[in-house]
Amino acid sequence: MIQLSDIHQIYQGPSGPVEALKGIDLTVAPGEVFGVIGRSGAGKSSLVRTINLLNRPVRGSVRVDGRELTALDDAELRAARQGIGMIFQHFNLLASRTVYENVALPLELAGLPPSDVRGRVEPLLELVGLTGLRDRYPAQISGGQKQRVGIARALANRPKVLLSDEATSALDPETTRSILALLQQINREFGLTVVLITHEMQVIKQLAQQVAVIDHGRIVEQGAVLDVFTRPQHETTRSLLDDIAPQELPESVLARIRTLMHDGSSEAPQLLRLAFAGDDAADQPLLSQVIRRFGIDLSIVHGQVDEIQGRPFGSLAVLARGAGESVASAVAYLRGAGVAVQEVAHV
Numbered sequence: 001m002i003q004l005s006d007i008h009q010i011y012q013g014p015s016g017p018v019e020a021l022k023g024i025d026l027t028v029a030p031g032e033v034f035g036v037i038g039r040s041g042a043g044k045s046s047l048v049r050t051i052n053l054l055n056r057p058v059r060g061s062v063r064v065d066g067r068e069l070t071a072l073d074d075a076e077l078r079a080a081r082q083g084i085g086m087i088f089q090h091f092n093l094l095a096s097r098t099v100y101e102n103v104a105l106p107l108e109l110a111g112l113p114p115s116d117v118r119g120r121v122e123p124l125l126e127l128v129g130l131t132g133l134r135d136r137y138p139a140q141i142s143g144g145q146k147q148r149v150g151i152a153r154a155l156a157n158r159p160k161v162l163l164s165d166e167a168t169s170a171l172d173p174e175t176t177r178s179i180l181a182l183l184q185q186i187n188r189e190f191g192l193t194v195v196l197i198t199h200e201m202q203v204i205k206q207l208a209q210q211v212a213v214i215d216h217g218r219i220v221e222q223g224a225v226l227d228v229f230t231r232p233q234h235e236t237t238r239s240l241l242d243d244i245a246p247q248e249l250p251e252s253v254l255a256r257i258r259t260l261m262h263d264g265s266s267e268a269p270q271l272l273r274l275a276f277a278g279d280d281a282a283d284q285p286l287l288s289q290v291i292r293r294f295g296i297d298l299s300i301v302h303g304q305v306d307e308i309q310g311r312p313f314g315s316l317a318v319l320a321r322g323a324g325e326s327v328a329s330a331v332a333y334l335r336g337a338g339v340a341v342q343e344v345a346h347v
């Protein structure tokens, strides 16, 4: 649905050129929710605004729904943009227009007669739960309600793609969850392709199926959310994941592990960090299997289990103790069963 190839963006800053995007390649499949995450200044806004050419790259190709947008003239681009809705962090509503009139605006601009406009706007207000607030002005509704207006307006032209530029960053956690649930409903009901940018892993966790991590204008890691969460490869990904799943063990736990590791027994235990995701690895009694099969002892020293879009995702720190190669064999067995195992050498 979306294909970005070798995208470069350079801005003229006060102290010289700023290279904001340095050769981005990205493919988003139809109907997918694709998240782009990065720290402030990484290039997220520049990237998402490239997809509808609000931001025209200095180099590279932007293909959306089979069309090369960079090759279109102004009129063609305006028409193509009707297929790409967008929502914003600060909602960008017109203060002088009511909720209804804000949602109607893109349809009026597209030249639809008022009766057709009504036929489109009313179901959209119902979809986003704002029918009762249709005559209010933006100043008279909450932030979450403003974003619902933004979503209804973005859907007015029945786009195939929805771009979300930090759409929940100005909202509290509970309102964020309800807006993300609405976006998920829209993605499922209409098969809309969604590209969202965020600096919060929580947003990726709740909504995205695929994720790309952007750092200093480059994609440093990308893949299915479950894979990236269980096997983060890049330092930036690990530090972003820290917000929802701490990558380092707390000092109090490390102190306990040090005591257990030096308790004077003949076999020094090995500290293992296990990360599992998805139904297969989580549902099997893997720990009891390796204990029986390889005759090892396992003590769980730390752990947490969470959920990504209804699928289990968790991490455990265990001390494994066994004779000869038994722990190494158990590690190989766990890896074979889809568990990411990290052998921690120094505590």
Ligand SMILES: Nc1ncnc2c1ncn2[C@@H]1O[C@H](COP(=O)(O)OP(=O)(O)OP(=O)(O)O)[C@@H](O)[C@H]1O
Residues within 6 Å of the ligand: 011, 012, 013, 018, 019, 020, 038, 039, 040, 041, 042, 043, 044, 045, 046, 047, 199
């Ligand atoms: N119009 C501009 N002129 C000059 N530099 C810019 C312009 N827009 C963005 N930049 C710079 O380009 C880089 C990427 O900015 P961008 O806004 O895309 O990042 P971001 O990841 O969205 O950050 P944030 O989350 O803080 O908005 C930053 O160094 C920023 O300062």
